[in-house]
Every structure is written in C-alpha cells, then in structure tokens.
Amino acid sequence: MAEVSTQxxxxxxxxxxxxxxxxxRFVSQSIRATLxxxxxxxxxxxxxxxxxxxxxxxxxxxxxxFGMLGRWSLAxxxxxxxxxxxxxxxxxxxxRGFDIFGQExxxxxxxxxxxxxPRSTVLQLAGHEFQIHRIGRLLQGLIVLGIAMWLLPVxxxxxxxxxxxFTILSGVVFFYALFIFQAALSFWTVESLEIMxxxxxxxxxxxxxxxxxxxxxxxxxxxxxxxxGCISYFPAVAILGIEDPLGSTLWMQVAAPLAxxxxxxxxxxxxxxxxxxxxxxGS
Amino acid sequence: xxxxxxxxxxxxxCRMLLQYRAAALAGFGTQLxxxxxxxxxxxxxxxxxVSEPPMTxxxxxxxxxxxxxxxxxxxxxxxxxIAEQIRSGGVAYELLRPVGLYGFWFARxxxxxxxxxxxxxxxxxxxTYFMLPWVGLxxxxxxxxxSSAAGGFFLLSALATLLLSTAVTMILHISLMWTISxxxxxxxxxxxxxxxxxxxxxxxxxxxxLQGVLFWQPFRGLADVPFRxxxxxxxxxxxxxxxxxxxxxxxxxxxxxxxxxxxxxxRLVVQGG
Numbered sequence: 001m002a003e004v005s006t007q008x009x010x011x012x013x014x015x016x017x018x019x020x021x022x023x024x025r026f027v028s029q030s031i032r033a034t035l036x037x038x039x040x041x042x043x044x045x046x047x048x049x050x051x052x053x054x055x056x057x058x059x060x061x062x063x064x065x066f067g068m069l070g071r072w073s074l075a076x077x078x079x080x081x082x083x084x085x086x087x088x089x090x091x092x093x094x095x096r097g098f099d100i101f102g103q104e105x106x107x108x109x110x111x112x113x114x115x116x117x118p119r120s121t122v123l124q125l126a127g128h129e130f131q132i133h134r135i136g137r138l139l140q141g142l143i144v145l146g147i148a149m150w151l152l153p154v155x156x157x158x159x160x161x162x163x164x165x166f167t168i169l170s171g172v173v174f175f176y177a178l179f180i181f182q183a184a185l186s187f188w189t190v191e192s193l194e195i196m197x198x199x200x201x202x203x204x205x206x207x208x209x210x211x212x213x214x215x216x217x218x219x220x221x222x223x224x225x226x227x228x229g230c231i232s233y234f235p236a237v238a239i240l241g242i243e244d245p246l247g248s249t250l251w252m253q254v255a256a257p258l259a260x261x262x263x264x265x266x267x268x269x270x271x272x273x274x275x276x277x278x279x280x281x282g283s
Numbered sequence: 284x285x286x287x288x289x290x291x292x293x294x295x296x297c298r299m300l301l302q303y304r305a306a307a308l309a310g311f312g313t314q315l316x317x318x319x320x321x322x323x324x325x326x327x328x329x330x331x332x333v334s335e336p337p338m339t340x341x342x343x344x345x346x347x348x349x350x351x352x353x354x355x356x357x358x359x360x361x362x363x364x365i366a367e368q369i370r371s372g373g374v375a376y377e378l379l380r381p382v383g384l385y386g387f388w389f390a391r392x393x394x395x396x397x398x399x400x401x402x403x404x405x406x407x408x409x410x411t412y413f414m415l416p417w418v419g420l421x422x423x424x425x426x427x428x429x430s431s432a433a434g435g436f437f438l439l440s441a442l443a444t445l446l447l448s449t450a451v452t453m454i455l456h457i458s459l460m461w462t463i464s465x466x467x468x469x470x471x472x473x474x475x476x477x478x479x480x481x482x483x484x485x486x487x488x489x490x491x492x493l494q495g496v497l498f499w500q501p502f503r504g505l506a507d508v509p510f511r512x513x514x515x516x517x518x519x520x521x522x523x524x525x526x527x528x529x530x531x532x533x534x535x536x537x538x539x540x541x542x543x544x545x546x547x548x549x550r551l552v553v554q555g556g
Binding site: 205 | 306309310312313316317319320323324326327328329330331332333334336470471473474475477478483484488489490
C-alpha cells in the first residue's frame with residue numbers, strides 16, 4: 001500500500017483540449033451513451049418524476065387539510081419547493097462522480113488511475129457521468145415552480161426573476177459542494193456514508209418548507225454551518241416581498257445566496273485536504 | 284414445500300442478513316433526521332389548523348415514528364441476488380432444486396424484508412420511546428399503544444404487513460422475468476408505495492373525497508393499518524376486520540404471484556451458453 005503522490009504530474013506538457021472543452025466532451029459522451037438505451041432512459045426519468053412528484057402531492061394534501069402552514073400559504077411554500085427541486089436535480093446530474101466516489105473510486109482503488117492522468121481530479125470526477133435522467137425531478141420542480149409563480153400575488157419584475165435565477169444557480173453550487181464534501185469524507189470512511197444523505201436528500205426535504213417553522217438550533221445549523229437556508233428561504237422571502245419572521249433585512253436576503261459559493265470554495269479545500277490523506281486500497 | 288424447510292430457509296437468510304449492522308446504524312441516523320423534519324413540519328401545521336384534523340397530533344407522532352422504524356419493511360426494492368439470478372440465467376439452478384420455486388423465493392424474500400427491519404426497528408423504537416422523553420423532547424416522543432388490546436392487535440397486524448409486503452416484493456421479483464433489467468413498473472414502486480401506504484403523509488389526512496379510493500387498495504395494509512391500530516385511530520373492535528383485509532390482500536397477491544410465475548416458467552429462456 002503505497003502513498004500515491006501527485007507531485008511532478010503538473011510537469012507533463014499539457015496539450016489537447018482545455019478544461020472546459022474537455023468537460024464538454026465528457027458530458028456529450030455521457031449523454032450519447034445514455035441515449036443508446038432510449039426506453040431505459042425514458043423509464044428512469046419517468047420513475048424519478050413519479051418518486052419525487054409524490055412529495056409534491058403530499059405537500060398539496062397537507063395544505064388542502066390544514067389551509068395554512070402558520071403564516072405560509074401553499075403558493076409561498078410551492079415557491080420554496082420549486083426552487084430547491086430545480087436546483088437539486090441539476091447538481092445531482094452533474095455531480096454523480098462525487099456522489100459515488102466512495103464505492104467506485106476509493107473502495108476499488110480506481111482513484112489511483114484518476115491521479116495518474118494529467119488533469120485535475122475535480123475535472124475528471126465532474127465529467128465522470130452526466131445523469132440526464134435527473135430531468136424527471138427537474139421537470140417536477142419546474143411544474144411546481146410554474147404553479148407557484150402563477151398562484152402568487154406577486155408582480156414578476158425583472159429583478160425578482162433575476163433573484164430567482166441567482167438563487168437557483170446558487171442552489172446548484174451549494175448542493176454540488178455537498179457532494180464534494182461527501183466524496184472528500186470517503187477518503188477516510190472508504191464507503192460513502194448513508195448519513196450524508198441527511199444533508200443532500202434531507203436538505204432538499206428541509207428546504208421544501210420555510211426555515212422559520214423549524215426549531216432554532218436546527219435553523220442555525222442550516223444557516224451558518226450548512227447554509228441551506230441561504231440558497232432557499234432567505235432569497236425566497238425577498239422574492240415574495242414579505243416581512244421575514246426571522247427578522248432578516250432585505251440586504252441580507254439578497255446577499256445570502258453568496259454563501260453557496262463560499263461553501264463550494266470550502267468544499268474544494270476539504271477535497272484537497274482529503275487527497276493528501278489518500279491511501280490506496282490496493283488492487 | 285413443508286413448513287420446516289420454509290422456516291429453515293427464512294432462518295438461514297435472516298442470520299446472513301443480520302450481519303449488516305453498520306449499514307443499519309447509518310440508516311438509523313438518517314431516518315431519525317427524517318423523522319425530526321416530519322415532526323417539526325406537523326407541529327407547525329397542527330399549530331395553525333383552522334378545523335379539527337381527523338387525527339390527533341399524538342396519532343401523527345405514532346405514524347411518523349413507526350413509519351421510520353418499519354421503513355425497511357416496505358416493498359419498494361428487490362433482492363439483488365434474485366434479480367441477478369434472473370438476469371444471468373442462474374434461475375435454471377433454482378428450478379433444479381427439490382422445492383417449489385415460489386415457496387423457495389417467498390421464504391428468501393420474507394427474510395429479505397424481515398432482517399433489515401429488525402435491525403433498524405429496535406434502535407429506532409428504543410430511541411423514540413425512551414430517549415426522547417429523557418432528553419427533554421417528551422412532546423415529540425413515540426406514545427405508547429392506545430391500550431393493551433391495541434398493542435396486541437398491532438403486533439398481529441405488523442405480522443400481516445410482513446406477509447403482504449413479501450407478497451408484493453414477490454410480484455416485483457417475478458416481473459423481472461419479463462423485463463430482465465427491472466424497468467417499468469418496478470421503477471414506479473419507490474413512488475407509489477410510500478404514497479399509497481401512508482408514508483408520505485398519513486392517509487387519513489388526505490382530502491375526504493379521496494378516502495374511498497385510499498381504503499380499497501392493498502398498500503394501505505403496509506403502514507396505515509398497523510400504525511392506526513397502535514394509536515387507537517382504528518378502534519380495537521375493528522382491528523380484527525382490518526387484519527383480515529390485510530390477509531385477504533396477501534392471499535390475493537400470493538395467488539397472482541403464483542399464476543404469474545407459472546406463466547413465466549412456460550416462456551422462460553435461460554440466458555448464457
């Protein structure tokens with residue numbers, strides 16, 4: 001069991017396509033491969049549409065029964081639900097390499113091969129697979145978001161739409177960072193931990209409802225430690241143009257999604273740190 | 284197949300599956316987190332309810348925590364080993380065994396449902412029943428059964444759930460003989476089963492006009508029936524009838540599985556050379 005060193009690899013002359021072009025090639029390869037099995041792709045996407053869509057049905061049924069969730073209406077919660085369900089499947093589709101990193105790269109020792117190639121590990125894993133069937137959940141999220149926009153008594157000005165787009169983009173970045181954290185952790189745990197699902201899938205579940213309804217400790221955790229609320233609840237309050245029961249100012253609400261990018265930067269640091277501690281499992 | 288062989292297969296498979304304790308522990312953490320989110324969401328909904336909901340909050344708590352404890356019992360996935368046998372053609376060996384294929388797989392499937400459930404159920408029930416009051420979250424804890432009769436009927440109903448869940452899983456297994464890779468309706472199960480069994484939200488909370496449809500479907504027996512017997516939402520006087528319905532659906536689905544398997548065997552092509 002030898003420590004694999006990445007030192008010296010950067011000296012190999014870098015010819016061939018640049019990182020973005022290469023990434024584009026990875027993605028288009030992956031999409032083409034998936035579409036070879038067209039029926040299988042359609043059924044997977046449809047399955048994902050249904051399994052995530054039942055959640056939306058549940059939320060609807062609860063509002064039908066209870067009328068309101070505290071001060072929150074169905075349309076307001078649908079906005080939160082829609083934004084997070086658009087952002088998450090995009091991350092999921094793009095970050096598959098990190099999601100399965102434990103089982104398929106660390107446990108098998110395949111990461112050695114990744115380290116030997118003259119490209120950054122992040123680029124290679126990002127291009128590992130593009131899971132186009134995640135479109136099933138994306139579609140579901142878009143439908144809910146559309147319904148929310150239609151129901152809300154809000155004028156859809158350019159800045160509102162821009163803030164919504166910015167929030168969703170930040171959400172994609174935030175969830176991507178979670179997948180990188182999960183992968184970095186598996187340098188120590190070898191297998192990906194199911195407990196990380198509480199932050200990814202559990203994060204989606206949490207962000208589907210207003211942060212204000214949760215307990216204070218839980219709320220603080222999802223604002224300051226894992227900034228889930230910053231890419232959903234706080235900007236959503238600004239989009240809705242309502243007073244935040246948690247007392248945030250408009251300025252804070254609009255700037256909050258930036259925390260998603262900070263979180264991403266921290267995840268890359270964790271990734272670097274993890275690689276330095278990597279010991280191959282051997283053949 | 285006689286019952287001695289059947290029980291021996293169940294016992295052997297269970298003993299093997301009970302080895303996966305680390306996975307169960309990780310699952311416990313995840314499900315606990317899930318349970319807390321659900322509890323907090325329902326606390327908020329109940330705090331602002333305008334009219335009297337058809338279930339008390341305590342009954343919802345029972346529903347949430349039993350749901351987390353018995354999650355592995357739901358028939359939303361297939362036994363990978365059986366799926367692999369069908370895909371690789373190994374099913375030919377299964378047909379050579381001196382026991383009926385349906386009975387043999389049924390025993391394996393029963394263990395596949397039972398063992399992971401036992402592993403996850405024990406810590407979840409212990410934590411939510413004893414620990415939560417102890418750490419000051421008594422109002423979130425799993426309440427005791429409504430009465431001793433409710434507790435007894437709950438155990439019987441949970442056994443019927445095991446039977447029903449195994450019967451549904453068997454149909455998933457047998458359907459693989461047609462689709463091989465397990466696509467089609469197997470992919471819908473992770474969505475359909477939680478919704479119709481009550482795991483997404485308790486069935487009585489769905490709109491009143493849907494209650495009739497929700498009553499006459501087998502998946503209700505996977506979660507809704509045992510949970511409501513426990514909490515007394517289904518009174519002990521009606522429990523026998525409800526358990527009878529669970530068993531009736533099980534018998535129907537087992538019959539369907541046997542018929543499907545007979546047809547599948549007639550058109551079975553074993554892959555490989």
